[in-house]
Amino acid sequence: MSSKTITQDKVRGPILVVLPKFIGDAINTLPAIAMLRSLYPEHSIHLLARPYMLEVLERAAHYNIELIADNRYCKEHKQGMFSFARTLRKTKYAMAVLFRGSIREALLAKLAHIPLIIGYAQNGRKPLLSHALKLNECHHYIHRYCRLVNDVHNRPFSHFELPSLSPRTIALPKHIHKTAVYVGGKNKGTRHYDVAKSVDALTCIAKSTETHFYILGDPSESEDAARLSQALTKNKVPATNLAGKTTLGELVDTIAAMDTMISIDSGPMHIAAACNVPCLALVGLGTSPWSIVRPLQNNLIALESPSTSMVEHEIINDISPEMIARQYIALLDTPKS
Known part of the structure; x- marks a missing residue:
């Protein structure tokens, strides 16, 4: 693990969070996102998600986040890696937290000129990360995601909260159960x-x-x-x-x-x-x-x-x-x- 600690004063712009590609995994990142929000209450936190997942994440609005469709996977207006990196570059992100272990996500963040890139040192992407952690495969997925936030910030949190969604109320027929x-x-x-x-x-x-x-x-x-x-x-x-x-x-x-x-x-x-x-x-x-x-x-x-x-x-x-x-x-x- 990198010995460098990130302090809040070093982060002077929006934060990009790159989500996993499956719904269950994305839901399990919410406790780590809550940690980020606690550390950076005044910052914009943007969640980069595959388009199909956005409706689910709209039910996580209480985390005070903004959703961005990953245009690399859009059926319409699809962008390639370099084009999408140029799009992200315009926002001038100060930090990226990679909750997906692919080298493509690390390369995207690097091409987007994001100075602080946090992720696990896997799949040959360590040179692309500013803060590379060693993955402990025995950890629960929630624990893994929370470590990416907690460890590089000098471990301010002793526990994580469980994921929660805020659904919309719908009318269903009244059944006993x-x-x-x-x-x-x-x-x-x-x-x-x-x-x-x-x-x-x-x-x-x-x-x-x-x-x-x-x-x-x-x-x-x-x-x-x-x-x-x-x-x-x-x-x-x-x-x-x-x-x-x-x-x-x-x-x-x-x-x-x-x-x-x-x-x-x-x-x-x-x-x-x-x-x-x-x-x-x-x-x-x-x-x-x-x-x-x-x-x-x-x-x-x-x-x-x-x-x-x-x-x-x-x-x-x-x-x-x-x-x-x-x-x-x-x-x-x-x-x-």
């Missing part, structure tokens, strides 16, 4: 929970509770969601299929309006956590170790697969519907904190 369900589709690979087993689990839950299920998913998951919805209707289980029918901002608002959620390890799971919605997380083989991505809210129950299978996509499916139903009943006794 509303539960969002997100089990993914085939596009989620080893994280996808089988549709037939999902039907069995939700049918079992419906027999012992008065629950209305809201099935969530993106357009690419509509086919799997439709199969789930049709099977539940056949079993006379109350359900509404919203897969592919909401924007990402509306997805946040919908999840926040729920009493509980059942989800695989995913962006929607992190949205539920940031909205303080009690969540039952189905955990199989993920894209990162569960211990470093698990939401830290107390109202989350993690149902980790007991599988001994050597077939990766079967690991999560060794969580039985009966196990899900039992843990869901326990979740009903877990109020919003």
Whole structure:
């Protein structure tokens, strides 16, 4: 780690924060952004995010940040690396905090002539950073992001706060109990929970509770969601299929309006956590170790697969519907904190 400490008087301009490319990871940067805001209450803090993510981050306005679309990934008005760096250069950023470990982000900040560039020394980008930290891969993702702010400022914070989103209020039919369900589709690979087993689990839950299920998913998951919805209707289980029918901002608002959620390890799971919605997380083989991505809210129950299978996509499916139903009943006794 660089021995140089950044003091607030050295930062005489706006601050650029480069976000990760996935929703759950971006949500996990919010505690570090809160630290930045505390250190620099009068500075403009600009969050550079992929365009698809902006609607979600609009629900983080209470962090007093400004959102910038990363035009390198815009479908319209797309800019290349050098062109976009020239665009950023006009703002005269004093500091950049890179929450994504790609060399492209470090190069972008360098080309934008930002004098202070903070990031982890990975992927060959150390020479591009003014403050390069060594990554501890055992740290939780939130801890990793907070270190990038805390360590270079001489560690003024002893703890971080949990991520939070401020959803917009939406009107939903009045049900005794509303539960969002997100089990993914085939596009989620080893994280996808089988549709037939999902039907069995939700049918079992419906027999012992008065629950209305809201099935969530993106357009690419509509086919799997439709199969789930049709099977539940056949079993006379109350359900509404919203897969592919909401924007990402509306997805946040919908999840926040729920009493509980059942989800695989995913962006929607992190949205539920940031909205303080009690969540039952189905955990199989993920894209990162569960211990470093698990939401830290107390109202989350993690149902980790007991599988001994050597077939990766079967690991999560060794969580039985009966196990899900039992843990869901326990979740009903877990109020919003």
